[in-house]
Amino acid sequence: MFSEQEVYNLGLTGTNMYEIYQTYQYARQNQDLDLVVFSLDFLAFSNKRTVSGNFHKSRFSSKSNLFAQVTEFISLYKLEYSLKTIQSNKQGKVLNEIGGFIEPESEDLEHRQAFDDILKNNFFSNQETYAGYTYSQQRLKLFREIVADCLANGIELRLFISPVHARHLEAMAIMELFPTFEQWKRDLVTIVEEEAVRFNQTSPTFWDFSGYNTITTEAIPPRGDKTKMQWYLESSHYNRRLGNLLLDIVVRYPESIDDASEDFGELITVNNIEEHLTKIRQEQALYRRNYAFEVAEVAKLFQQVNQK
Template sequence: MYEIRRYLEHAIANQKNLKEVIFGVDFFMFNSSLMNQPSFSESRLEKRHITWQDAINSTFSIDTLYASRETIIDSLNQPNKDDTYGENGFMPNRNLDNNQTEWRFNGGIKLYFELHSNYQLSKPYLSDFKKIVQLCKEHDIKLKVFISPSHATDLEAIRATGRWQILEQWKREIVKIVPVWDFYYYNSITTEPISNKMKNYADNSHYTPQIGNLVLDRILSYQDDQVPSDFGILITPENIESHLAKTRADREVWARNNPDEVKLVKDIKHRLEQPDNY
């Protein structure tokens, strides 16, 4: 979260006419055990030019030489490969093998247990989040915050590790700071049954561009008639408790209707607790 705050400060320093920020958050970003990425560097920020160190590293290093070599070889071997980054830094052309969707779900849920089983809500990260909101107010930037719509099995993994109450507390804390569009609950998008023919998800935490567009449509009040009526709710201190209560009730309904997915999460957790089984 600290990195995100610093990148926003960098954007403000370099884009004086910045008018609007749409900020997607998730529960895991606030885990106290998560540290800054190794590649994060304060020296790069709030500058209009590349640092000398980055220029040297990206031009003359052995890593750059090897990476360039691999890129050339890959391009020669697969000239029509269509998984490049788009101009906005995302990978809109990445073609995932749909026959491996179930496998990716297994891997994603396993990763949650490995990284977040001992989740603790970070007060410093909440403070950084508050500073992001304050920065936008100070610079007259319109801020819209949303919680990403990860799949229902993500919620089940949180429940399996006994972190459900912390998840609820996290939502309470962030809406004290700013109203938030919540998509991370049981709705017609997040409860799509797991299969190799899914339309909404690549894995348990990564949704498709179409779902990303629905998120934007909802929070920007654009083409509302195209967005499922149960997808997205603006949560505030006034409605947070009723929203959390409904989410608890909806979880029970989902669990009754999807016993195989509940079992999937339990089985992955059990295998991790018995390392010889993995």
């Protein structure tokens, strides 16, 4: 889809809107941008998601300086890390920033265990994710500034909310975050519309892939079964195939995509957001009837974590 374009993937691990805003500003200062494809993450708008110390040392940070950049990139640690990265890439693995390996195509991955672990060890217990989630108006303001800058400078902006698995949405619901999640979507489409009106521009396309659809309700193999899922690694991370599919939809719109399910993704605006949220709630009720055992599993995991 980007074969004839110069593209940079500015994906950051465990990031927040402050870091995203800083990296966007860095890109603007160093390149002439034609298109920004922006994946919006609910967690990036939480006050509890801290800014990494490594980020402040990076070239992206406005607080960085030449000495910090030189010492960050010229060191034995960086040399060792770079060599490990090259080696892991040759093995088809991805080396993450804390030295662990992610093996998205591993045949040994037991999906149900991975689904359980990500909730128990992260989202149900980590203050920087859902356990301490605090919706930040300041970080929402940074989103507004990115939208405004794109519209003011003729940069095409395409937005989307990623398709977490339906089981993940149930985790958000049991933690009483679903109303905030819905309000976040309302706030985003309102900002997009307000800035489009202010600059007399057409509103950027904005896709919501979250919700309960054919893809996000994919069945999870039973415990002990290592059958490979079609779309997901665990509830918050999907595989490359799904990533390519949603990028095709976002970037090639209004061209239709043959491989896309009809119910996967919906364009959202201030005019249809309430209808859209109502539809998701209806689909949520259907999921809870059809997958009551999954909802019960999520509730059980939440109870286990909170009893510790």
